[in-house]
Amino acid sequence: MASLPVLVTALLATSTWATPILSANINIGSSLNVDVDLKGVTSTLKSLFEPNTIPNITTSRCKVYPGDAAWPSDDAWTQLNDLSGGRLIADPTPLAAVCYPDQPGYDAARCASYTTSEWQRSYMHMHDPIEMLSPVAQGMTCLPPNLFDSQGCSRGGFPKYVMNATEPKHVQLAVNFARNTGVRLIVKNTGHDFLGKSGGKDALSIWTHWMKDIEYIEQYTDSELGYSGPVFKSGTGVQAFEIYKAAHEKGRIVVGGEGETVGVMGGYIQGGGHSPLTGLYGTGADNVLAFEAVTADGEFVVANSTSNTDLFWALRGGGGSTFAVATSVTVRAHADLEVTASRFGFSSAQTGNETFWAAIRSYVDSWVANADAGTYTYWTLIPTNGTFAFAFSPFFAPGKSKKEATALLQPWFSQLNELGVEFDPNITHFDHYYDAWRSSFPLEAVQKPNVATGSRLFPRGNFETAEKRQELFEHIKTSSEKNRVQVHFNMQAKDPAGGDNAVNSHWRPMVSFSMQSVRWPINSTAEQILKIRKDFQDVDMQSWRDISPGAGGYLAEADRMEPNFGDAFWGDKYPKLLELKKRLDPYDVFFATTGVGSERWKVESIDGLPNENGKLCRVESA
Template identity: 80%
Template sequence: MASFTLSLAALLAGSTIASPLLSLKVDTGILNLDLDLKDIDSSIKSLFLPGSSTSRPPTNTTSRCKVYPGDLEWPSEEAWSHLDALTNNRLLEAPTPLAAVCYPGEGYNGTKCAEYTVANWQRSYLHMVDPIEMMSPVAQGMTCTPPVLFDSHGCTRGGFPRYVVNATEPKHVQLAVNFARNTGVRLVIKNTGHDFLGKSGGKDALSIWTHWMKSIEYIEEYVDEKLGYSGPAFKAGVGVQAFEIYKAAHEKGRVMVGGEGETVGVMGGYIQGGGHSPLTGLYGTGADQVLSYEVVTADGEFVVVNSTSHTDLFWALRGGGGSTFGVAISVTVKAHPDLEVTASRFSFSSAATGNETFWAAIRAYVDSWVANADAGTYTYWSLIPSNGTFSFAFSPFFAPGKSEKEATALLQPWFTKLNDLGVKFDPNITHFDNYYDAWRSSFPLEAVQKPNVATASRQFPRSNFETAEKRQELYEHIRASSEKNRVQVHFNMQAKDPANNDNAVSSHWRPLVSFSMQSVRWPINSTAAEILKIRKDFQDIDAQSWRDISPGAGSYLAEADRLEPNFGDAFWGTKYPRLLELKKKLDPQDVFFATTGVGSERWRVESIDGLPNENGKLCRVD
């Protein structure tokens, strides 16, 4: 079966990377049953047929769990070989985890292992082009990590898949979906591996790797009367990342709504799950921009999904979450005119200001959040505790469509308060005449998750800011979390609700003023029982304290904790009941599963160590 290696030389140059395969086009090849399966024996052929009354039923109907190696129903080597041949030798068998070079065995390479310093390992460039690596090692199960981070005392596959289809055309996806559905093997979908909850992993699963679907097409005039849209658009392969689509848009004098992180696969799980953006205050979430999808359904059919075709699926795919309703091949999204941007980046710490002055500065900042959100700005800011001191950073304050004068006016009331408090800071206010340069200069590279961290999030609505008393209450909870040594990241923004916008994006996004996260850490050598207690206490006490002051609010499905209680309401709000009904209709066999995805409460990963990770069988809940 195929092997797959990539050089990172071109990927690691500079602060923004250039894909060596940007010109790669998604082949339009669609499965042709008469042609593609004509020479295959009927007993094997049945494994690749689409869902219908004549297709083979799952072979594990009497089992609680998906089919795994060692089960009688596990596909034969002949079956896997046919999947490889039918996908043009793009089936990868047991791809080696990157950190395997650090452990005894035929793959040991001490020189290569030495390159995996903490800083290098946490760079997302390294993992995004790998067929199995996940950017959340905790969700993988911590079974093969560089000893410099965490000594896993050997390298086992843990939550990594057993087989990977390196898909570059619809046919590859159709064959993999049909094979998984007809055999009962667990199916997962991976693009870049960005997800706090580890949705791209699955022990001994069959993975569809969509990362190299890199086509980008500019459409000067796209018209959808039902959606009320007439204007430019981009049709992009689902593997296209932020740095690629932003550059393409810039070259056309346009912008599109994508994430702040440059290596995020914005056309994959990001956009299907909603997706917040530096442009969300002006245009809404990423899912609000979708005009059309090309999708492979749970039946293995390739369909075009839009406002007039497969409308239920179109509604669900715009916000209902990735790896749940189908496998997207391409997405067509709105393009907007380029615009000026003003940004500010600075920091200060309690070590310089003193503790009470520092917290007075933070309290004053909370008072400005509603005005900043209403102005369409997007602030990525952090609070980092360290040995009894605290640091604050704008990373950055980002004001699309604002001149330097307009952005400064928004910030000035808080700056005046900082000056009154004696806080020394350099606002570093910079104006850009286009979005692309502002984005490249302003946001940090997103890091791979540390091996001893879990993160919970909350979407604080406007009701948390309506009075001085409510703002004081929120501030006190933020301070309390910091004083408990919780690292915090906050996004001050609103999520504009565009016209003609009926989709599955969580109802919790629209009242938003602050999307806020806090993280807990545990000692690196903790036992599984100790880790589970720390994580449960974090949810029951720290995260619950934030929930208590924001009744009826929610969380963001891509940046959250796998232990989030009542995740359906938290991640989708009022949209969840309809999404559940559509899941039963569109995927009645649960071919697609993602942890905390729609309908996932019917299943659980029975992890080997009892921790919330992908290192275990996926089984039905009794």
């Protein structure tokens, strides 16, 4: 069993309804028994919690919100809290509320202790029931005024109620309540998502973060998927640092994200999930053998190769907060392996611009060979006041000795030497994956309040000829010269060993998963921000799309303004996913921006920007 992190957010104790988690080991627990759990509930309220009901379809375009005649009574919310054993958090408070005299819990000293570096560390936010790692997607309505331009503190895109779920029954109660009342429902694990899928103004949130159970099973057989071997069955709140440590203790590895605080068993794995091991074992979703989940009709089910197979297919890559709420995931466990990593950088300030760009151009020539070798390179290109900095963060070669990894890098290193670029490759060998991972990757940062990021999955076709490689390089260079911060992952997504799933078909021919970001002045108006973001999509991102026709992007690290997101995020899987969405969730209980079927809805944000600070309403023409 995995023990909880020492830190349990103090915010849980600020709500009169919230129950702090005291146990070090949380069992995933039981499912809802209507005859037992709803016994004694008045008939008026009982109907709000029953599964398999057809909701009352109103003429309202929007989900139900405070102030609406259909908004649940205080008695209804109290009953939800009581049925869940006091797990409901009412009116949760943003972390920055301590900075504002008009907010409960005002604490000027605590606010003064916030620093920019601290605020942007995911450690500060990951155990919070509402905080999102994308303040832009939240709506920028409550940030520390000593750090950012702020107009005060309001709930904005944060939920009004949070179900602190630690067993399926809690999830079922919340799903049934949302379906039967029309209240907007959202699902949050740790809040890792550039697009803000874990937020929603005045919504009821299902917080799965404390579903921390980890069970190791030495022998598991699924003949349909052709697998026989060890697995881990984990609660959906398990984060990368937790599952990697548990696997290491068993001499195993699992496919998860490079970021240590990512909730790998939640939205990450349901959205596909790239990994330092993707070149060897595919995406996170490719390694799933079973889910336990709560469906839109409130049933607790097992979805695997023989049971609820359509749901199983959709959950493996179809996106979180869309088809069901997963409570546990069973994933393949692979044998531990050696890793060699390299971390270094250089800048145009030391080389001069011409030599710097010649070095980057020569690097592009090695991407196909590196991807084919199963390596994973996280590299960055940062412009600063007319200079440019390159960094391996890192080059990561699982299953490779130091000699093998050095041989892969040597052709490029020789070119760097010929160019006169001074660098220390810092090539380090590790006997175990866990040690290599801990030593190599940076901690994820909370996004800045003036940034939007777009992504592209550049396929092998962009690298087949010198002319194509030159074309891609020129676009990378142009983006840098326009002051676009870039993050690239040179890798391939190995075909799934377990057969077809909903993972974006654009992943398979990919050689580089590439991102660029646009920034705007911190005090920009909404109109100015919208224009900058639209221009970014119409010009910067469109230029990347133009040279990679038929390719796509990654749904978890992208821009809410991505055009034709269905094809971009799922490729040829999207028509089937749309059909399954209509069948598995006919009343759209689940919604996630740019998720499958989200074309039928729109967040009508208060400021007109693409964020969660507004009502979720039907699109008239959809």
